[in-house]
Amino acid sequence: MEIESQEELGPSLLRQLKESGSFGGGDCDLIETHISWVVLAGNRGWKIKKPVDLGFADFSTLELRKHFCEEELRLNSRLAPEIYRRVVPITGTVDQPQFDGSGEIIDYAVEMQRFPVGRILSEMIGTTQVENRHFETLAEDVAEFHQSVSTAPADSRFGSPEKVWTPVAENFEQLKLRISEEHSLKVLARVEQEAEREWQTLEKLVSLRKQEGFIRECHGDMHLGNMVLLNDRIRIFDGIDFNEELRWIDVICEVAFVVMDLEHRGMSHEAVLFLNKYCEETGDYHGxxxxxFYASYLAMVRAKVAAIRRTQQSEDDQEPDRKEILPLMELASSYFHDRPRKLILTFGLSGSGKSYFSQHLVGPLRVIRLRSDVERNRLNEAKQLGENVYSSESKEEVYRHLRRCAESVLRGGMSVIVDATFLDPEQRKPFFELASEMGCELVILQFDAPGSILKKRVAQRQQDGNDASEADLSVLEKQQREFQPLSETESPFAVRVDTTLDRKDCVEKVVSEIHRGG
Known part of the structure; x- marks a missing residue:
């Protein structure tokens, strides 16, 4: 006998499953959403989908609930296999149900491993248990995930400009029905105008991204409330199984959700660390x-959810717009505002500390870092360089590639630091031109260290074998022979970095000088 209504399932089936010991005995905690029940008992959890059809989610038949339980297991096992265990049939009758019995199947549940209380990332913000390294590792995992999942065919319905813009426009209309304070309505109108204006410049790029294969079967709901810290690693769970449109999206839209959520929680430093590492892993600087645009849209979706939640509360419990809805709309608007951008170049021999210091400048300066060693290896793997990756021709191609990537970062409204030797004035010239074209400030970080220290660092790096740089002592010696100091016209843009000083003090000094210059 199939369950036909949630009125029948809720008060009866769950109670009978508990009384039969199906949940393992002991205390049970019930979490109810508009589309499911989750029962937590012992070290297990069971998620049962409500027999409802809400339009965007249809679980109205037994076959549909089975399908979406199987989809939930398939999709979430990609990122959290240790949490999602199996789909288990509920057999018997509503009065005498059991898991995986021999009787008639009346429903299905997704069985999960229960994780400890207080490990949800959104609840851990501000604690010492969550560190910068966790977000960089998260970026590596998300990058690997995006590179492994299925890609939407170019002729599929997913990811077209119409599919991208329609929910954006609908979200504005839905918000207009749910907020009433005059200032909030003005902010809403401003964000709508900004989004429409920005969309006019992005529509062709959205089409191109689809043709280039960036529409993929993503998680679909990647925010901190769906992340848990397990065994010192962030795991992502509760992806969208019930609506294909919400998970077949541009990968950069999924990244934008993480960035927006972190920034909304006052974690801009962690947001840029995550974003920088993701871009370094994937090379998707053009995204x-x-x-x-996507971050603004997702902030407005959050505002709408908050507005809906408010309408479901009693008048006495309702918070004013300014408590949650208005800050989200202001955040959405901020993504369309021009921010001062900097184009920062490193200048120094191999072993002078460029990569170490540029990495430690990412968070404080909120910049995206481009590493010539990483991009050289990426081009080499793509067979875009000659046999000798350090030949003049290969070097020229690497610097052309770095300039293209730097331009993409700047056009995305962010500052960028290009970590390369830049020993040849001809290598620096295109970046001076780029800074002029983009109307952004140019800074040259001039790294200094004695020759003996340079040799020691390069030799140690070669011995360790864990760095992207392949420069050895012979490369260093060649650089020393061909070294040309900055010209009189370039020197005013330089900030000297003495990497023999205390590293923390040196980083703070450089950050202070760059901010003062800007």
Missing amino acids: LRLLS
């Missing part, structure tokens, strides 16, 4: 042009 940054869309990041602000």
Whole structure:
């Protein structure tokens, strides 16, 4: 006998499953959403989908609930296999149900491993248990995930400009029905105008992204409330199984959700660390042009959810717009505002500390870092360089590639630091031109260290074998022979970095000088 209504399932089936010991005995905690029940008992959890059809989610038949339980297991096992265990049939009758029995199947549940209380990332913000390294590792995991999942065919319905813009426009209309304070309505109108204006410049890029294969079967709901810290690693759970449109999206839209959620929680430092590492892992710097648009849209979706939640509360419990809705709309608007951008170049021999210090400048300066060693290896793997990756021709191609990526970052509204030797004035010239074209400030970080220290660092790096740089002592010696100091016209843009000083003090000094210059 199939369950036909949630009125029948809720008060009866769950109670009978508990009384039969199906949940393992002991205390049970019930979490109810508009589309499911989750029962937590012992070290297990069971998620049962409500027999409802809400339009965007249809679980109205037994076959549909089975299908979406199987989809939930398939999709979430990609990112959290240790949490999602199996789909288990509920057999028997509503009065005498049991898991995986021999009787008639009346429903299905997704069985999960229960994780400890207080480990949800959104609840851990501000604690010492969550560190910068967790967000960089998260970026690596998300990058690997995005590179492994299925890609939407170019002729599929997913990811077209119409599919991207329609929910954005609908979200504005839905918000207009749910907020009433005059200032909030003005902010809403401003964000809508900004989004429409920005969309006019992005529509062709959205089409191109689809053709280039960036529409993929993503998680679909990647925010901190769906992340848990387990065994010192962030795991992502509760992806969207019930609506294909919400998970077949541009990968940069999914990244934007994480960035927006972190920034909304006052974690801009962690947001840029996550974003920088993701871009370094994937090379998708060109996608940054869309990041602000998607981040703004997702902030407005959050505002709508908050508005809906408020309408479900009693008048006495309702918070004013300014408590949650207005800050989200202001955040959404901020993504369309021009921010001062900097184009920062490193200048120094191999072993002078460029990579170490540029990495430690990412968070404080909120910049995206481009590493010539990483991008050289990426081009080499793609067979875009000659046999000798350090030949003049290969070097020229690497610097052309770095300039293209830097331009993408700047057009995305962010500052960028290009970590390369830049020993040849001809290598620096295109970046001076780029800064002029983009109307952004140019800074040259001039790294200094004695020759003996340079040799020691390069030799140690070669011995360790865990760095992207392949420069050895012979490369260093060649650089020393061909070294040309900055010209008189370039020197005014330089900030000297003495990497023999205390590293923390040196980083703070450089950050202070760059901010003072800007």
